[in-house]
Amino acid sequence: MKTITVNEISLKWEENMNINVILKRMNYTFRMLVVKVDGKLIKKHEYESTVVSPGSDVKVIHLISGG
């Protein structure tokens, strides 16, 4: 089975798997995020168009108000 890694968790890879699909599969409903794929920053307007390949290392950081 082809997989990707999201925040150190293994996830099944799918055809045309973009960032929005990944967030949905991970049940991430956070509003303010920073997303990196293999070290590259992916901005919000690029979530739909950024398709990951098998083996990709995805990091999702959830920013919460308070400071």
Add this chain to the structure above:
Amino acid sequence: MNKKDFFSQHDPKIVPVLQKAVIGIAGAGGLGSNIAVSLVRAGIGKLIVADFDKIEPSNLNRQQFFSDQIGMPKVIALLENLNKISPFTKYQVHEIKLHKDNIPYIYKDVDIMVEAFDKAEMKTMLIETWLTNFPDMPIIAASGLSGWGKNEILHSRKIDNLYICGDEETELQTGISPMAPRVGIVANMQANLVLELLLREI
């Protein structure tokens, strides 16, 4: 007070490294004021701090200001307080609202950037601006520090040159606001990471 006495408890090897360092802090509220106090005590050579806000009574529950400073711009009051702690840090303060166009200019000379905003939108904006403009320079951010207790879920995590401190889960909501102990812990986790990165070669 002379410098030798101020640093007499430090390992002599680390003093020149700390004194050479330039650290940027974005925000001078609960996180920023606590981070600045710790870094000045540690002996950082120069701090660059920006914030546009003025001190309100509700800030005194967690921020390093005093009741006679209410109404003052935070960066001016912070400068006053830091100067009382140590003359061995140089300070550059900006009373300005940070945005993606002025951040690269204000913080272009820092060795490490520290995110100390209150609002999630601003945190995200700063991290994205930083990773876009200075991908090789470390940035230390905070996420999830409201409320009290739950020491055991506070942590720090490294994603390339981005470091996150906090619990990454406690949302700001009615009844769960930032309070001095937990904000102070996370601010000091950020300051502690600054020292770790600066001193890793020693």
